[in-house]
Every structure is written in structure tokens, then in C-alpha cells.
Amino acid sequence: MTSTPTEKRPAEAGTLVVLAWSGEAPDGSDMPYLLAYSLGDAEGGPEATSAAVRQLLDRNGLPVGGDLVDGTGKPGLPVSLLVEAGQAVLNMPQLVAQCDAPPEWLAAVKERGYAYLVFTTRAWPEGEPGKPVEPAALAAFADAEETLTAAAHVVLPARSLRG
Numbered sequence: 001m002t003s004t005p006t007e008k009r010p011a012e013a014g015t016l017v018v019l020a021w022s023g024e025a026p027d028g029s030d031m032p033y034l035l036a037y038s039l040g041d042a043e044g045g046p047e048a049t050s051a052a053v054r055q056l057l058d059r060n061g062l063p064v065g066g067d068l069v070d071g072t073g074k075p076g077l078p079v080s081l082l083v084e085a086g087q088a089v090l091n092m093p094q095l096v097a098q099c100d101a102p103p104e105w106l107a108a109v110k111e112r113g114y115a116y117l118v119f120t121t122r123a124w125p126e127g128e129p130g131k132p133v134e135p136a137a138l139a140a141f142a143d144a145e146e147t148l149t150a151a152a153h154v155v156l157p158a159r160s161l162r163g
Helices: 045-059 103-112 135-142 145-149
Strands: 004-008 016-024 030-038 080-084 087-092 095-100 114-120 151-159
Touching: 016 087, 016 095, 016 103, 016 135, 030 045, 030 087, 030 103, 030 135, 045 114, 080 114, 103 114, 103 151, 114 145, 145 151
Parallel strands: 030 114, 080 151
Antiparallel strands: 004 016, 004 095, 016 030, 080 087, 087 095, 114 151
């Protein structure tokens, strides 16, 4: 899989990246995941970037290290997911990010009707846009306790332009 930078973002957050992948869920079927993170390349480095991402999440009602936000029951949630033409597009105020979605992710999101977003304040400079990400490297970062506890966790309903 290849990461893709955002189109619109708060400058102090540095380069924000979104990756889509699927993995086995506790129910035995595939879960479509989205991982959003910064490269930590803003002025001030990873610490400043982390603070800016946390502020972005707080402003949008997405608690870091807190409870799971179930967007399927919150129509006013300022975060949305559009799935169209093989792309996953994450929208929130001050942020539009899109990435190519692998076929297995598209199948999982079609089956479930939602994706699980992990938006972490932890910078990952190794996950550069346009470069392939090895599954082992993605798993090591995405599954790390420090990544997960520094993240907002959101179930996002998937919409499409076709309804």
C-alpha cells in the first residue's frame, strides 16, 4: 500500500497522511481501517506537530486516548468518509485527506458500511507519502501502544456519491 498526503490541512500539523488497510476483526471478518498521522515535519518538529494534531482532534470533538466515537450514531459529527472510485476521502474542518484504497479494504467497507479510523498524534516520519509501506512496518506502527493511546478512535460511516 502507498500513503497519500492530504490536500488541505492545518500548516502547523505538518504533512498529514492517510493509509487504508483491512485486517481480521474479532468477529472473524475483515475490518476496514484508516490510519491518519503526521510525518512530524512541521516547524518545531514532532512535538509541535503532535500538539497541533491533538488540537485539531479536540476542536472536532474527537477525544485522544478516550472512548471510541461511534459516528454511525452521530449524524452531526464533523468528520466524514467518502468512498468513491477506489479512493477513501476523509473530511473534517481544516482537513481533506484521500488515499488509494486496496480492493480488500473496499470490499470490507462495502460489507460493513463503515471504516475504523485511528487518527494518531504520534508522528511517523517513515510513512512518507508516495512510498510503499511494508505491511510489517505498518503493523508495528499502527499496533504500537504509544500510537493507539495517542489516537482518536472513530467508527465512520462510509458514504458514496451514488448514495
